[in-house]
Amino acid sequence: MHTEKREDPIVELGYEVRDLNTVAIRNATIGFFIFTIASAVIGFGVYRVMNPTVFEARRSTNRVLPAASIPMVQSNMAAKTDIMTVRQHETAELTAPIGWIDAEKTHLHLPIEKAIEIIAEKGVKPTGEAVPAVSKGHTPDPAIGEKPKTGPVPFTIIRPAGTTPASATPAKGAPANATSTPKTAPTAPKKAS
Secondary structure (H helix, E strand, O other): OOOOOOOOHHHHHOOOOOOOOHHHHHHHHHHHHHHHHHHHHHHHHHHHHHOHHHHHHHHOOOOOOOOOOOOOOOOHHHHHHHHHHHHHHHHHHHOOOOEEOOOOOOOEEOOHHHHHHHHHHHOOOOOOOOOOOOOOOOOOOOOOOOOOOOOOOOOOOOOOOOOOOOOOOOOOOOOOOOOOOOOOOOOOOOOOO
């Protein structure tokens, strides 16, 4: 029989055989949470004392606008809201019912769909002026951005065959086949339907 005292083999392998100190773990955990909450409260108090205008601006509904020379920066949400408001206003204007715009009843408001139907039926009267489009970025003129040289607009009067205008009589001393040009505004030829 062995009377010699031997150590536990687990201790010899390096394992801890004592029970955990749950009281110390519980006290450390409670102390950690108390420290964290106290730090947050103290930090919030210091921030409020250092930046009082931040909290006043949140309570106030009035915004202080910067001077006109300072541009305002809009948040993405405000920009999207503004665009949505503009689109709603445009849609309301384009689809408003037929009605007079002014008290003298000289200007009539039409919904966009009705206006498109009328233009499609009747067409647009030509103005008789042709202005060439000039772009400052791409122009054949050597001077970029120079206004185009405009002169009289060439046009041709189309009349039904066999008719002559009343003013197209030969002038005195002119050959029999010469006619004078009428001084009327040009008219666009009618479309054949």
